Amino acid sequence: MIQATRNWFRRNRTNFAVGAGVLGAGYLAGQYVLGKITETRQRMSDDRIARENLRRRFEQNQEDCTFTVLAILPTATENILEALPVEQTVIELQQKKVDRSTKSVVASEGASSDLPSIAQSVTDDGDNKSLKSFQSESFIHASQVADSSASGDPTLQTPQAPKRTKIQLWNDMxxxxxxxxxxxxYTLALLSLLTRIQLNLLGRRNYLASVVSLASPSHQGPGINLENNDDDNFEHAYGNDFDTNRKYLSFSWWLLHKGCKDIMEKVVAAVTEVFGAENVRDDITLERLSHLTVSVRKKIEGATDADRKQQQKWLSYLLPPPTQEGFVLRESGMSSSEELTSTSPPLRRLLDETSDLISSPHFSHVLTLLLDSAFSLLIESKLSTLAFKVPPVSPSPARIQEIVDPASAKAKLAICLPVFAKEGKRIGSGDENEYLAGMEQVRELEAFAAVVYSSNFEFEVAEPIGGDGGETAGNTRPSTAGTMTAMREGPAVGAGISFESAWGKALNKEDGKS
Known part of the structure; x- marks a missing residue:
């Protein structure tokens, strides 16, 4: 029996060997497939966590941009209000009115007829109404006029300057x-874009530095650590040191103190050319006012889309020329006047990339859309309801409201001026700025920020990670593989793409959300 069993096994040993091999191969194949499935699930989990982390960082970055704009906007507003003192002109007009009233009372006491004073009052009725509106809308109290004449305050009275006529004062106002x-x-729109470029560039580089530090081998063992401040240092190469970031952000000083005044000179020239012939006593329709506003914008921005893209003239308002960079750093308090300032390589890279972004056609395109939003709010909403008395569109369709054709609505130009003055202060306000809120509703602004945040990841990853013979993007440790993948893809665009294609993909992503 035992011998028969041995013989049977001996005769079938080949079959047993083949079966064992098949079972072993099947087991190994199953283990390999299970391992791949587990690895894929782990990678997908890492990708999802990394994407969520990147999305939160990006959204937080945009909120930081809003708070930053609101914090530094009043600086530019103060400079512009000081350069264009509308309230001072109103006070001079009010003073002329007071002086004229005093003279008319004295003249009427010695006159035999009241006809001259009545005629004068009829002639000045429109101006008086406009000045009263200016007094209420521009926050000018009547006591300021009395105080300026009684106290002789040199800040309100300028005896050295030649006295201007009433017509000159109204034209100046x-x-x-x-x-x-x-x-x-214009200042608000440019500041919003500049701040988004700055904070998204820093946010991208800081995020990249954190990912690189995770992907790099740790050196926490005992020994001597030498500080490396050269370009091959990861944090310094990506601009993730505090001093570089502070200096880079301080370049907004140029727009707040110099650029806004250059813009003002250009705007004043365009407004003078377009509105100079308009009489403040004449009626003007809302359609006419919109047409004049568009004419001013064409003279400043360009008449066509091709002109706006080709000129690319906003760089000089936002960043100083290289010869003035040391001056900006000194004026903003980033370096002493005695210190010889020169931009470090990380700061130089940030400024060069910022210049490239400002000079891109997409910057001009997004800026135009932001300006469209702000001018639409100013003309079609504020002036339409406050000056032309066009009732706002009711959100409730069941509510019955008066139907007024905005194109035919008329008002005196002098009545519009107080609204312009009041809204100017609101545009430059650092608290609950509805003009900034309207600009942030432009979807291309978030798309532009997403492109800035993610467009150059591949370029920045390749050099520091692979440049020193360490790990490359292709053989990153599995624990950070998901983070590196999400880092390359960014919040809205894919990997390995140019700025142009990234812009298109960002817009398509936004279209999918809406």
Whole structure:
């Protein structure tokens, strides 16, 4: 029996060997497949966590941009209000009115007829109404006029300057009121874009530095650690040191103190050319006012889309020329006047990339959309309801409201000026700024920020990670593989793509959300 069993096994040993091999191969294949499935699940989990982390960082970055703009905008507003003192002109007009009233009372006491004073009052009725509106809308109290004449305050009275006529004062107030509101719109739009470029560049580089530190081998063992401040240092290469970030952000000083005044000069010239022939006593329709506003914008921005893209003239308002960079750093308190300032390589890279972004056609495109939003709010909403008395569109369709054609609505230009002055202050306000809120509703602004945040990840990853013979992007440790993948893809765009294609993909992503 035992011998028969041995013989049977001997005769079938080949079959047993083949079966064992098949079972072993099947087991190994199953283990391999299970391992791959587990690895894939782990990678997907890492990708999901990394994407969520990156999304939170990006959204927080945009909120930081909003708070930063609101914090530094009043600086530019103060400079513009000081350069275009509309309230001072109103006080001079009020003073002329007081002096004229005093003279008319004295003259009427010795006159035999009241006809001259009655005629004068009829002639000045429109101006009086406009000045009263200016007094209420521009926050000018009547006591300021009395105080300026009684106290002889040199800040309110300028005896050295030649006295201007009433017509000159009204023309000056017309140009200053309109130009001030328009200048603040341009300043707000440019500041919003500049701040988003700065904070998203820093946010991208800081995020990249944190990922690189995770992907790099740790050196926490005992020994001597030498500080490396050269370009091959990860944090310094990515601009993740505090001093570089502070200096880079301080370059907004140029727009707040110099660029906004250059913009103001250009706006004043355009407003003078377009609105100069308009009489403040004449009626003007809302359609006519919109047409004049568009004419001013064409002279400043360009008449066509091709002109706006080709000129790319906003860089000089946002960043100083290289010869003035040391001056900006000293004026902003980043270096002493005696210190010889020169931009470090990380700071130089940040400034060069910022210049490239500002000079891109997409910057001009997004800026135009932001300006469209702000000017639409100013003309079609604020002036339409406050000056032309066009009732706002009711959100409730069941509510019955008066139907008024905005194109045919009329108002005196002098009545519009107080609204321009009041809205100018609101545009430059650092608290609950509805013009900034309206700009942030433009979906291309978030798309532009997403492109800035993610467009150059591949370029920045390749050099520091692979440049020193360490780990490359292709053989990153599995624990950080998901983070590196999400880092490359960014919040809205894919990997390995140019700025142009990234812009298109970001917009498509936004279209999918809406």
């Amino acid at each position: 017309k140009i200053s009121s309109i130009a001030r509101a328009f200048t603040l719109i």
